[in-house]
Amino acid sequence: MNQKNNLIIGLIIAGVVVMSANVDADPRDFVEGLPNIGIMLQEITEVDSSLFVTALWAMLETIQMAFIGTVVGVAIALPLSLLAARNLNRKFVYVPIRALLAATRTFPSILWAILFVIIVGLGPFAGVLAIIMYTVGFIAKLQYEAIEAVDADPMDAVGAIGVSKLQLIRFVVLPESASHLLSQILYIFDYNIRQTSILGLVGAGGIGFYIINYIKFFEYGKAAVFMLVVLVTVLIIDWVSVRIRDKYIVKSQRGMQVKV
Amino acid sequence: MQEQKGSSSPSISTLSIVQMNDISASYDSKSYVLKDIRMSIHRGSNYAIVGQSGSGKSTLLRLINGMMNPSKGKIMVDYQTPSTSDKKFKSLMHKIGYIPQNLGLIKNSTVLENVLIGALPRVSGFNSFFKKFSDVEIDNAKKIIKQVGLEGKAERKVYMLSGGEKRRVAIARALVQKPEIILADEIVSELDHVTAREIMDVLAEAQATMNLTAIMVHHDLQLALEYADRVAVIKEGEKILEIGVEGDKIVDFQSGNYTQREILEMFSGEPEE
Numbered sequence: 001m002n003q004k005n006n007l008i009i010g011l012i013i014a015g016v017v018v019m020s021a022n023v024d025a026d027p028r029d030f031v032e033g034l035p036n037i038g039i040m041l042q043e044i045t046e047v048d049s050s051l052f053v054t055a056l057w058a059m060l061e062t063i064q065m066a067f068i069g070t071v072v073g074v075a076i077a078l079p080l081s082l083l084a085a086r087n088l089n090r091k092f093v094y095v096p097i098r099a100l101l102a103a104t105r106t107f108p109s110i111l112w113a114i115l116f117v118i119i120v121g122l123g124p125f126a127g128v129l130a131i132i133m134y135t136v137g138f139i140a141k142l143q144y145e146a147i148e149a150v151d152a153d154p155m156d157a158v159g160a161i162g163v164s165k166l167q168l169i170r171f172v173v174l175p176e177s178a179s180h181l182l183s184q185i186l187y188i189f190d191y192n193i194r195q196t197s198i199l200g201l202v203g204a205g206g207i208g209f210y211i212i213n214y215i216k217f218f219e220y221g222k223a224a225v226f227m228l229v230v231l232v233t234v235l236i237i238d239w240v241s242v243r244i245r246d247k248y249i250v251k252s253q254r255g256m257q258v259k260v
Numbered sequence: 261m262q263e264q265k266g267s268s269s270p271s272i273s274t275l276s277i278v279q280m281n282d283i284s285a286s287y288d289s290k291s292y293v294l295k296d297i298r299m300s301i302h303r304g305s306n307y308a309i310v311g312q313s314g315s316g317k318s319t320l321l322r323l324i325n326g327m328m329n330p331s332k333g334k335i336m337v338d339y340q341t342p343s344t345s346d347k348k349f350k351s352l353m354h355k356i357g358y359i360p361q362n363l364g365l366i367k368n369s370t371v372l373e374n375v376l377i378g379a380l381p382r383v384s385g386f387n388s389f390f391k392k393f394s395d396v397e398i399d400n401a402k403k404i405i406k407q408v409g410l411e412g413k414a415e416r417k418v419y420m421l422s423g424g425e426k427r428r429v430a431i432a433r434a435l436v437q438k439p440e441i442i443l444a445d446e447i448v449s450e451l452d453h454v455t456a457r458e459i460m461d462v463l464a465e466a467q468a469t470m471n472l473t474a475i476m477v478h479h480d481l482q483l484a485l486e487y488a489d490r491v492a493v494i495k496e497g498e499k500i501l502e503i504g505v506e507g508d509k510i511v512d513f514q515s516g517n518y519t520q521r522e523i524l525e526m527f528s529g530e531p532e533e
Contacts, residue, residue, distance in 0.1 A: 157364025157430075160325050161437060162344070162353030163380045167388050171377050175369050 046221040047228075055207070055229040062206040063233065065128050065199075066192040072128075073135025074185055080136065081143035082169060087155070088147065098144075104137030109195045113204035124205025131192050131199075139184055146180035147173055179249045186241040193237055197230050277303040277441060277473050278324055283333035285319050293319045295497045296333070301490075306467055306474045308488035310481050316497040317477040318361065321443045324475065325356045338440070354381035357434025357442040361449075363426055365418045365433075372414040374429050375401045378436030401436050408432045408462050424455040428462060435466055441473045442466075449479040460487050 020026070083089060084097040107115075112130035120126050154172045163171070200208025207226055214223035278301040285294040293316040301307045311317045322328040323335055326342030326349055335342060337356075340349050357378070365374050379397045380388055387393070393401075405414050408428040413421070418429060427447050434442050444463065448456035464487055467474045478484040484491045490504040503512055 151364075153360055153362040153364040154366055155364075156327070157358060157360050158377055158380075159344075160327055160353065160356070160358040161378065161381065162350040163377075164385060166385055167380045167383075170389055170391070171369075171373075171380065172366060175366050175373075178368060 040220055043218075043220040044224040047224055048219075048222045049225070051222055051225045052229075055210070055226045058207040058210055058226065059229045059233055061124060062196045062208075062230075063193060065124050065206055066131060066189065066196040069128050069131025069196070070135055070185065070189045070192050073132045073188070074139050074181075076132070077136045077139035077143060078181075081140040081147060082173070084140060084144040085147040085173075086144075087150070088165070088169070088173070101137050101140045104133050105141065107133075109134040110199065110202060113199045113202050117203050122203040122205075127196055127199040127204035127206055130204060131196060134195070135188055135192065139181075139188055142184045143177065143181055146177040146184075150176045183245065183249050186244060190234070190237055190241060193234060194230075275302050276300040277338055278475070279336040280323075281334045283323065283330045283335055285316070285323060285328065285330050292331075293497055294323075294330075294494075297494075297499050299492060299499065299502075301473065301475060303473055304471055305489045306464070306487060307476070308484035308491045309475070309477045309494060310479070310484045310491055311477075311494035312479070315494045317494055318445050320494070321358070321445055321475065321477060324441070324443060325353060325358050327358075351381075354437060355440045357437050357439035359427075359430045359434055359442070359444040359447050361445045361447065363430040363447070365426060365429055367419040368417060370415050370417055371405060371410060371421070371429050371432075372398075372401060374418055375405055375414075375432045375436050378433040381437070401432075404432045404435045407466070408435070409458075424451060424459060427451070427459050431459070431462055431466070435470070439470075439472055441475065444474070444476040446477050446479055448483070456483065463487075 080097055080101065084094050084101060086094055109130045112133045113127055116126035116129040120129065150173055154176060155168065158168055158172050196206045196208075197211075198208045200206045200210065201212045203209065207230060211223050211226045211230075214220070214226070278299065280297050280299040283294060283297040283299075284292050286292045297320070299320075309317050309320055319328060323330055324337055324342065326337075326344045326346075329343065337349075338352055340346075340352055342352075343349050344353070366377075373391070376393055376397065379393060379401065382397065383393060402414055405411065408431050410425060410428050410432065413425070418426060421429065430447065431444075434444075442463070448459050451459065460483065463474060463476070466472070476484075476488070481491070481493070485503075485505055488505075490502060492502045493500050501512060
């Protein structure tokens with residue numbers, strides 16, 4: 001431990017204290033508020049099971065929204081990622097596409113949802129559009145990075161045959177980056193389910209609409225039913241993605257398991 | 261018909277499929293990878309280029325298929341100057357099978373899919389997008405897969421194959437191009453002696469039956485002399501000699517300053533890849 005390290009640590013701690021005061025983050029409020037957790041927990045245990053059917057339907061709507069958003073988003077993202085990859089395009093193509101993609105990522109999906117509620121009105125459609133926007137920005141970025149990381153050797157070997165660029169994409173770029181894409185789709189679907197669950201906060205459909213309303217009226221027991229359904233759904237989807245990942249991704253990346 | 265032109269060069273160029281006149285190449289402006297290379301490779305021959313790592317051998321192959329341009333000198337491949345942006349040369353590229361050192365296979369695709377890549381120049385953009393190949397092409401690809409010794413493995417994914425089998429896939433991909441020239445960059449140097457010779461036999465047989473020109477880069481002079489008609493030895497970017505085997509004699513085609521023993525010594529005692 002030298003003095004310089006101590007000074008840096010001291011400065012960081014001082015920074016946290018000063019900034020906490022600035023944003024009014026007072027730990028005493030937290031301690032005073034602790035008993036509220038007890039009240040909330042007690043009310044949450046008074047689960048209103050009659051709402052389960054409603055919650056399941058709301059969850060189904062959420063899953064459908066996330067599914068549409070993911071599929072359409074990926075379908076739009078894929079050609080954009082091909083245009084944004086530096087190893088496939090000239091600068092005047094990939095620079096504007098990248099700028100566009102960066103712009104779509106600037107807003108979290110909840111802000112897109114607010115925007116689309118204004119445009120198409122309240123309801124799930126606004127939520128779907130928000131999910132699409134976020135998915136496009138996210139998947140296209142990860143995918144063009146994966147495309148740029150595609151091994152140069154096959155590109156070189158197949159390019160030397162004198163094939164067209166589309167053929168190069170179809171036979172080298174897509175197969176070589178497919179496992180990345182699958183992995184990213186699984187991740188974004190999982191993420192979109194969780195995102196769609198809160199888009200209801202701004203009136204863009206899905207299960208979040210119920211959760212926010214029950215919480216507003218302090219009906220924690222009712223909100224709990226919906227939150228429980230979200231939790232279980234996310235766990236199931238997580239479990240399914242792990243299965244898919246194991247089956248299609250881990251194997252091909254290790255390249256070891258020989259099936260006869 | 262007895263009339264001849266002044267020099268003998270026209271008759272040489274009709275024989276040779278690759279002609280290099282004082283070629284130099286560099287990746288930066290500071291140093292040359294290749295210096296003043298003169299080379300004449302005859303149509304239908306089995307030509308080997310031997311040299312140590314970093315001697316510029318791979319660059320030579322990339323000059324032939326136009327993946328790189330020389331900084332000085334003139335190169336002619338089948339009477340054309342290699343250039344990937346030239347439409348006319350592109351149709352020649354379809355006929356040049358290139359097997360880089362790392363083979364450049366698509367790991368997650370099957371053997372058949374990899375091999376069919378060689379047929380892509382003959383497939384329309386629309387059909388290739390849906391990976392639709394004609395029955396003729398598929399039959400031909402399967403025939404070549406059998407020819408290189410991979411019968412029954414057409415549907416296997418490439419990542420499941422052994423090193424020797426992967427090389428056979430790369431050879432098959434090149435052969436499906438119906439090539440006039442095959443360029444192979446040290447494709448057997450990482451294999452054991454037996455497997456290396458098996459692979460070389462596959463190539464030699466294809467070269468003889470399909471009447472193509474094989475230009476192969478090797479690390480191992482012994483192996484090169486075993487299979488090639490002519491061997492060019494490259495050292496630090498310069499061709500120091502060109503030799504050939506006639507019977508059991510090694511014939512020097514360029515007045516090099518090295519004896520046969522010196523040449524072999526140059527390559528012995530360096531078994532690393």
